[in-house]
Amino acid sequence: MKSKYLAIALLLTITTPLVAQTINIKFKEIHNQFYGKWPKTITFVQKTNMYRADSLFKSQTWYEASIFPNLFRIDLGDIKDGNAIIYRGDSTYNFRKFQKMKPNVDPNILVYLLGGMYFESLEQVNKKLSIEGFDLSKAHKSNWKGRGIDIIGTTTADTTVSQLWYDSKDHYLVRMIQQKPKMRLECQFENHQKTGKIWHEGSVKIFVQNKLVQTEEYSDFKINVALNPDFFNPDKFGSWHWMKQ
Structure with missing residues (x-):
């Protein structure tokens, strides 16, 4: 059975290369605020609702953990069932x-945007996000849901191009x-809370x-949790789990 999450992850692998541009000063400011300050690890519990034809068809609890910048794991449902990514x-x-399936190529841009990029230099971030279709040289200001925002990726109110919206x-x-x-992916991040020196989203909508x-x-969002690297090793799947500690 394929999860809707897997379909979304597949969409993230289709990229449109761009030539790396000069980085806008606003994005430099955003990156500088968290560069070197992001927690090395996080864990949290996620209630997931999946929709089809505008109707809810499945709900499940997922257990998620990360060692930044590039290790991330999702246990889909009860960890005793052995279903995970x-x-x-x-x-x-x-x-x-x-049972391990055949591996796929998937850089998972969301893991990068929501923590991984704060472990890399601006030049590295610019290169990776340019490949993903984001032009960091362009920006403008706007308002959304009652707060000022900085939009990176376009100088106009054009939502047909790739862009990142940050709280000003x-x-x-x-x-x-x-x-x-022929494909548009949108994620909206809401209900942010501050933990340590960072802000993390409390809910997400995916379109x-x-x-x-x-x-x-x-829920139960924690930072700097002691995580065994074996937890992210596909050859040692099932040998350790942070939920059991």
């Missing part, structure tokens, strides 16, 4: 009933639009082709 850099490993005051990501040929396909609600 492990992201290691550009590779994705899927498990069904503890606290610099957390509130919206991502990734526009590809494909302007249709809501998934909502996520986070």
